[in-house]
Amino acid sequence: MKYLKLLITAILTAAVFYGLNNKFEDIPALGKFLAPNQGIWQNEGDEIISGEIAISGLDEAVTVHYDAQLIPHIFAKNDKDLYKAQGYITAKHRLWQMEFQTYAAAGRLSEIIGEGALNYDREQRRNGMLFGAENSLDVVKQDPEALALLEAYSAGVNAYINSLEPENYPVEYKLLGYRPEAWTIDKTMHLLMYMTDMLCGRDYDLEFTNTIKKFGKKRFDMLFPDFYDIIDPVISKDTDWSFIYGEMTEIPKSEMADDTVSVTEFMAKPHPNNGSNNWAVAPKKSASGNAILASDPHLGLNLPSIWFVMQLSTPEHNVYGATLPGALGVIIGFNDDISWGVTNATRDVKDWYKIDFEDKSRKAYKYNGQWKETSVRLEEIKIKGKETFIDSVIYTHHGPVSYDYNFKSDNELKGYAMKWAGHIGHNFTDLFYKLNRAKNYDDYRNAIKNHVAPAQNFIFASKTGDIAMWVQGQFPNKWKGQGKFLMDGSNPDHDWQSFIPSDYNAHTKNPERGFVSSANQHPTDSMYPFYVFNDGYDTYRSRIINNFFRSKEKFDVEDFKDLQNNNFNLKASEIVPYLIENLEVSELNDAEKEALDILKNWDFDNHIDSKAPGLFSSWNNSLYNLLWDEFDVEEETLKWPFTYQYMYMLKNHPNDDFMDIQDTPEKETAKDLIQQSFKETVEKLNKWKEKNGDYTWKNYKRSYVGHLLQALPAFSVQNIPIGGDGNTVNAMTRNHGPSWRMIVEMGNKPKGFGIYPGGQSGNPGSKYYDNFIDDWAKGNYFEINFLQSESDSTSIQSTQTLKPAK
Numbered sequence: 001m002k003y004l005k006l007l008i009t010a011i012l013t014a015a016v017f018y019g020l021n022n023k024f025e026d027i028p029a030l031g032k033f034l035a036p037n038q039g040i041w042q043n044e045g046d047e048i049i050s051g052e053i054a055i056s057g058l059d060e061a062v063t064v065h066y067d068a069q070l071i072p073h074i075f076a077k078n079d080k081d082l083y084k085a086q087g088y089i090t091a092k093h094r095l096w097q098m099e100f101q102t103y104a105a106a107g108r109l110s111e112i113i114g115e116g117a118l119n120y121d122r123e124q125r126r127n128g129m130l131f132g133a134e135n136s137l138d139v140v141k142q143d144p145e146a147l148a149l150l151e152a153y154s155a156g157v158n159a160y161i162n163s164l165e166p167e168n169y170p171v172e173y174k175l176l177g178y179r180p181e182a183w184t185i186d187k188t189m190h191l192l193m194y195m196t197d198m199l200c201g202r203d204y205d206l207e208f209t210n211t212i213k214k215f216g217k218k219r220f221d222m223l224f225p226d227f228y229d230i231i232d233p234v235i236s237k238d239t240d241w242s243f244i245y246g247e248m249t250e251i252p253k254s255e256m257a258d259d260t261v262s263v264t265e266f267m268a269k270p271h272p273n274n275g276s277n278n279w280a281v282a283p284k285k286s287a288s289g290n291a292i293l294a295s296d297p298h299l300g301l302n303l304p305s306i307w308f309v310m311q312l313s314t315p316e317h318n319v320y321g322a323t324l325p326g327a328l329g330v331i332i333g334f335n336d337d338i339s340w341g342v343t344n345a346t347r348d349v350k351d352w353y354k355i356d357f358e359d360k361s362r363k364a365y366k367y368n369g370q371w372k373e374t375s376v377r378l379e380e381i382k383i384k385g386k387e388t389f390i391d392s393v394i395y396t397h398h399g400p401v402s403y404d405y406n407f408k409s410d411n412e413l414k415g416y417a418m419k420w421a422g423h424i425g426h427n428f429t430d431l432f433y434k435l436n437r438a439k440n441y442d443d444y445r446n447a448i449k450n451h452v453a454p455a456q457n458f459i460f461a462s463k464t465g466d467i468a469m470w471v472q473g474q475f476p477n478k479w480k481g482q483g484k485f486l487m488d489g490s491n492p493d494h495d496w497q498s499f500i501p502s503d504y505n506a507h508t509k510n511p512e513r514g515f516v517s518s519a520n521q522h523p524t525d526s527m528y529p530f531y532v533f534n535d536g537y538d539t540y541r542s543r544i545i546n547n548f549f550r551s552k553e554k555f556d557v558e559d560f561k562d563l564q565n566n567n568f569n570l571k572a573s574e575i576v577p578y579l580i581e582n583l584e585v586s587e588l589n590d591a592e593k594e595a596l597d598i599l600k601n602w603d604f605d606n607h608i609d610s611k612a613p614g615l616f617s618s619w620n621n622s623l624y625n626l627l628w629d630e631f632d633v634e635e636e637t638l639k640w641p642f643t644y645q646y647m648y649m650l651k652n653h654p655n656d657d658f659m660d661i662q663d664t665p666e667k668e669t670a671k672d673l674i675q676q677s678f679k680e681t682v683e684k685l686n687k688w689k690e691k692n693g694d695y696t697w698k699n700y701k702r703s704y705v706g707h708l709l710q711a712l713p714a715f716s717v718q719n720i721p722i723g724g725d726g727n728t729v730n731a732m733t734r735n736h737g738p739s740w741r742m743i744v745e746m747g748n749k750p751k752g753f754g755i756y757p758g759g760q761s762g763n764p765g766s767k768y769y770d771n772f773i774d775d776w777a778k779g780n781y782f783e784i785n786f787l788q789s790e791s792d793s794t795s796i797q798s799t800q801t802l803k804p805a806k
Contacts, residue, residue: 001724004074004626005367010723017781020029021398023494024153026398026557028733030080031350037759045154047070047092047093047761047763047787047800048800049064049066049070049071049797049800050798050799050800051248051800051801052800052802052803053163053800053802053803054803054804054805054806055084055155055156055159055733055802055803055804055805056159056803056804056805057084057152057155057159057197057805058081058084058802058803058804058805059077059078059081060076060077060078061077061367061800061801061802061803061804062074062075062076062081062082062084062085062436062802063075063076063712063790063799063800063802063804064085064089064799064800064801065787065790065793065796065799066204066796066797066798066799066800067785067796067797068795068797069309069312069760069768069771069772069782070718070759070760070761070768071114071309071311071785072311072762073310073311073313073314073785073787074086074089074310074311075313075314075787075790076314077315078174078314078388079149079152079314080148080149080152080745081152081312082312082313082329083149083150083152083153083156083329084155084159085156085327086153086156086161086310086312086323086329087152087153087154087156087158087159087326087328088151088156088157088160088802089156089158090156090157090310090323090325090326090685091156091157091160091161091183091308091309092160092637093308093760093761093762093763094304094308094325094762095160095168095170095180095274096158096169096171096172096173096180096304096762097304097325097708097762098157098191098325098326099180099181099187099326100172100708101191101325101708102187102190102193102194102326103736104120104124104188104194104290105124105129105133105191105193105194105197106124106125106129106130106133106182106187106658107120107122107123107125107129107130107324107379107381107727108121108381108382109121109788110381110382110383110384110389111161111178111382111383111384112176112178112237112384113176113385114383114384114385115236115382115383115385115386116388118381118383119438120268120408121155121381122379122381122389122391123168123267123268123402124389125379125381125391125393126267126379126400126401126403126407127196127197127267127392127400127402127418127420127423127696127714128399128400128402128403128418128420128423128451129190129197130190130278130379131377131395131400131423132184132193132196132422132423132425133166133186133189133190133192133193133397134189134425135424135425136189136192136193136425136426136427136428137185137186137189137425138425139425139426139427140189140418140427140429143427143429143430145616146427146430146433147185147286147634147769148431149328149429149433149501150185150250150328150549151185153185153188153284153328153729154184154185154187154188156182156345157183158183161180161182161183161525161715163738164180165509166179169712169764170762171764171765172709172765176599181577183579187326188326188327188328191324191326191327192327192428193422195324195454196422196454197270197272197387197422197452198271198299198453199270199274199346199454199456199737200270200272200349200350200420200422200453201349202272202346202535202536203269203350204536204639205350205352205413205484205485205486205487205536205768205781206261206266206352206416206486206637207261207266207485207487207633207637207638207639208224208484208639209219209256209260209261209485209486210249210260210261210637210639211223211224211631211638211639212256212485213259214636214638215630216422216498221651222645223642223645224275224534224639224642224645225534225642225645226526226533226534227268227522227525227526228293228534228537228539228643228644228645229536229624229648230486230543231521231522231525231537231539232521232537232542232543232546233519233521233522233523233525234345234457234469234506234517234518234523234524234542235469235506235508235523235524235528235625236508236511236513237525237527237720238506238512239506239524239527239528240528241528241529244504244529244530246501246504248477248479248529248530248531249477249478249482249498249531250479251479251480251481252479252489252491252493252494253493254350254488254494255482255519256355256481256484256485256491257353257485257486257487257488257489258488258728259636261416262302262409262410262411262414262485263403263408263416263637264407264408264409264410265637266408266637267402267408269738271299271300272536273298273726273731273733273736274298274299274300274344275297275298275344275346275519275520275538276295276296276297276298276341276342276343276344276518276520277294277295277296277298277343277344277517277518277519277541277545277564277667277729277731278294278295278296278341278342278343278457278459278517278518278519279293279295279515279516279518279549279560280292280293280459280460280461280469280515280518281467281514281515281517281549281555281562282465282467282510283465283513284514285515285549285554285555286296286551286554286555286556286745287555287556288556288745288747290465290745290746290747291461291463291465291466291467291557291745291746292555292557292632292743292746293334293339293340293341293459293460293461293467293472293605293744293746294341294563294564294741294742294743294744295340295341295342295343295459295562295740295742296341296564296738296742297308297332297341297342297738297739297740298731298736298737298738298739299736299739300735300736300759301705301706301735301736301739301758302705302706302707302708302735302758303327303705303706303707303708303715303716303717303758303764303769303770304338304708304755304758304761304762304769305705305739305756305758305759306324306739307322307323307324307331307676307739307740307756307758308322308323308324308325308415308760309321309322309323309740309754309756309760310323310330310437310740311669311786311787312329312330313698313787313790315435316333316437317335317436318336318786318788319333319334319335319436319437320333320334320767320784320786321333321334321742322740322754327428327432328429328432328433329432329433329435329436330432330436331432332562332740332742333436333746334746334750334752334786335436335438335439335750336463336750337438337439337440337462337463337464337749337750338438338439338440338443338444338460338461338463338746339437339460339461339462339744339746340438340444340458340459340460340530341454341742341750342421342457342458342459343456343457343459343460343519343520344454344455344457344516344520345455345456345457345471345520345523346413346455346471346477346520346537347455347471347523347532347533348471348478348483348484348533348535349420349421349422349453349454349455349473349474349475350418350419350420350421350422350478350531351419351420351482351483351485351487351496352416352417352418352419352484352486353396353416353418353419353488353489354402354414354415354416354486354487354488354489355373355394355396355397355414355415355416355417355489355492356413356414356489356490357412357413357414357415358371358540359413359555360412360413361375361657362394362401362404362415365396365489365490365609366489366490367397367489367490367492368397368490368491368492369490370789372396372397374394374395374396374401375394375395376392376393376394376395376652377392377393377400378391378392379392379393379531380391380593383570391406391407392784393707394415396417398417398418398419398490398496399417399418399419399423400417400418401415401416401417401698402416402418403415403416404416404419409645413660416561416629417489418516419473419496420453420475420596421452421453421455421473421474422454422634424452424453424474424745425454426450426452426474427450429445430450431448431450431451432447434446434447435447435759437645437734440462440466440594441462441466441468441509442463444460444462444468445456445470448472449472449502449503450468450502450735451472451474452473452474453473453474454473454474455471455472455473456471456472456473456517456569457469457470457471457472457523458470458472459516459517459518460699461744462744462746463746463747463750465746466509467509467510467515467516468507468508468509468510468511468516469507469508469516469517469518470505470506470507471506471507471523471524472502472504472505473505474496474499474502475499475500475530476496476498476499477496477497477498477499477500477503477530478496478530478531478533479497479576480531480532481531481533482531483533484533486582500530503569504529504530506524507522509533512732513549513550513584514549515546515549516540516781517540517546517549518542519538519729520537520538520541521537521538521539521541521542521546522534522537522543527767533806536643536644538567539643539644539732540570540571540727541727541728541729541731542729543570544566544570544729545729546569548563548743549617550567557743557745557751557753560743561743561753561779561781562731563631564726564729564730564733564738564741564743564779565605565730566724566725566727566728566730567605567606567728567729567730567780568604568606568726568728568729569605569606569613569616569690569725569727570606570727570728571604571643571647571727572613572616572620572727573604573621573659573733574647575647575650575651576599576602576604578650578651578672579619579623579678580596580599581602582670582671582674582675583674583675583678584671584675585595587675588678588679591682591686592679592682593613593679595678595681595685596678598611598612598615599612599615599616599703602616605723606724606725606728607697607698607723608696608697608698608721608722608723609697609698610696610697611695611696612699613697613698613700613701613723613725614685614696614700614701614803615681617700617725618681618684618685619677619678619681622680622681622684622751623650623673623674623677624640624643624646625648625671626661626676626687627644627649627658627659627665627670627780628640628641628658628676629649629661629662630662631657649668649670653670654669654670654671655669655670659672659673661673688700696721696786697723698719698720698721698722699719701725701733701734702718703715703719703720703721703722703732703734703735703737703759703777704718704719704720705717705720705735705736705758705770705773706735707764714764715764717770717773720757720773720777721777722737722776722777724737730779737757738756738757738776739755739756739757740754740755740756741754741755741756741776741781742754743781744784749786749788750786751783751784752783752784752786753781753782753783754781754782755772755775755776755780755781755782755785756772756776757772757773757776757777758770758772759771761771772791793806
């Protein structure tokens with residue numbers, strides 16, 4: 001019995017969690033938590049997935065087939081019943097997760113965690129998360145059909161919630177001492193804002209401002225160039241952009257605000273490596289003659305897993321793929337005619353403006369030589385066991401003033417306002433409703449053309465053989481350099497002047513090379529007419545992928561599997577020989593020579609049993625920090641230089657002043673830094689080895705998939721033996737990486753394969769909670785069971801019927 005093994009650890013972990021994080025006023029009633037009639041014991045075992053359930057509001061019966069992976073295949077007679085059933089079934093397996101994430105998105109964690117979450121909640125509100133969600137909901141309300149479907153989904157969630165007694169609540173509710181509340185369409189909007197924010201993590205305007213002020217423009221441009229010399233962009237370099245015409249935005253006389261950024265600390269940001277891979281080959285490069293598509297989004301890995309896999313079917317459409325618990329439809333998947341995936345386009349759609357207030361009241365701010373009125377949004381943040389906190393957030397025409405003297409800034413007359421495409425209202429429901437039903441390229445294009453944020457690379461393949469890629473979002477038409485630094489909120493020239501027409505967004509259909517791909521690299525080369533800011537785009541995974549598809553004429557599904565699990569470290573292959581060449585071997589001791597031999601014999605594969613990846617990773621980090629000792633990132637709020645450019649500097653400017661270590665009287669060069677950092681690395685790793693065992697990659701990296709609350713190891717999976725790192729196609733770091741691997745071959749009937757690091761159930765006591773992780777780590781897949789009709793019983797384990805309540 002799983003809980004008998006985990007219970008004591010869970011209780012102790014919970015106590016540590018509450019105590020050390022100081023997030024709760026009172027330890028929850030562990031008596032109730034352990035009570036046999038309503039506590040943790042009620043969560044033992046697996047879900048009931050057979051029989052009949054009466055649900056009010058259904059028009060007709062809905063059939064739910066479950067396969068061996070606990071994947072539900074939902075067959076309904078109409079859209080409203082389909083999405084009501086999706087809401088019900090999703091809540092049945094993932095209720096706590098989907099609701100907890102909406103609390104986090106809406107800045108409401110203080111309600112269930114206590115005062116320790118107040119700053120986080122204030123950040124969410126000051127980033128305009130509720131503001132953006134409300135704007136999108138206003139747009140959805142103008143589309144009666146989309147609104148009706150969202151309401152049906154919500155009704156399905158609530159039908160499940162209303163069926164629960166306290167003893168049946170998911171275990172996390174009992175552990176944290178609260179209960180589920182009614183689901184609303186607002187919550188779905190909050191969840192989608194959460195994802196929009198999660199994929200907008202590379203926001204460096206304020207740090208860049210301080211960095212250029214400290215080092216000057218010449219040095220800044222050397223460290224943060226607009227283009228890398230080796231980019232292999234999403235849209236091929238041979239693309240003809242002559243179809244784009246019209247005026248580009250002119251550069252104003254003043255391109256940035258005139259001072260450094262003064263805040264006590266920056267707000268927490270999403271993981272900067274939130275990204276993905278996707279690719280597709282045309283029939284001419286496919287061994288079967290069918291287009292093949294692959295997609296694997298890279299995100300923070302948690303249990304319950306971010307994705308919930310489902311099949312959704314009505315007489316008019318049939319779709320399968322990864323859904324986002326709390327949102328209707330399939331996000332990444334396929335139907336009978338097309339397949340699609342997404343990667344993060346990491347376009348710069350979030351800018352910051354310096355705001356000068358007229359006086360301490362902040363009722364007006366300087367704009368265009370006059371004083372323009374502000375508005376105030378009162379954010380009421382409820383706190384468990386405390387009085388409600390009211391945060392007065394000032395809004396300008398740019399957006400919310402996230403930093404002011406009430407929050408992380410001590411200047412009463414100055415603030416920093418955020419302008420973000422995520423605040424623009426848009427209709428996610430319409431996007432995925434259309435994409436789920438698309439039958440061809442034109443349908444796919446029509447589905448995505450009005451997408452606003454987050455910026456995504458939408459990949460496409462069809463059974464008729466078309467492949468395509470669109471870099472899609474609502475992108476401001478910026479003058480060159482706009483948004484790279486803090487801008488002057490009083491200068492109208494610094495406003496977003498217009499948006500790039502959707503048809504001018506970078507895209508390609510059926511390119512001559514026979515494949516399309518993206519891996520968060522720069523979307524285009526420098527010939528694309530519109531300004532695209534370099535925020536540190538990928539320079540390694542993308543080249544590995546594109547070189548692979550140039551390596552031979554034909555590819556099949558097995559090639560796709562091998563590539564998704566490819567651990568080749570291109571970054572190491574390009575720098576390690578240079579580093580070794582510049583080591584003074586005569587000055588190395590025996591332990592250092594042994595480490596050197598490990599690197600000399602490395603094939604640059606980040607394999608779990610190899611020692612070289614850990615040695616390189618540690619050496620790389622040590623060298624990087626030694627080189628950039630001029631960057632007091634925390635105290636001066638600066639931006640670390642781009643990784644690729646750091647290697648460029650070592651190779652091409654070995655005697656640059658940056659190579660000099662500030663705290664020594666000598667003038668060091670790159671060679672000195674390489675020698676010193678290598679010696680430091682070997683000493684460090686040997687000390688680590690004494691405490692932790694050998695530094696094979698699986699032991700040194702110690703990958704894990706943690707519970708959403710993070711401080712619950714009993715509900716997590718530790719020490720997962722998986723290779724790769726952030727620069728390999730298999731982009732698995734410690735707890736961040738491929739969150740859903742999908743491969744689909746488009747024939748008369750699509751043939752798909754998938755896997756993700758978790759399981760379908762959100763119940764830690766279920767065998768379906770983490771059952772995919774071992775196969776995922778090994779690079780295995782399950783063959784997708786894409787049922788063609790309600791009567792198709794292929795590999796079905798059980799069936800449940802949702803019937804209209806009388």
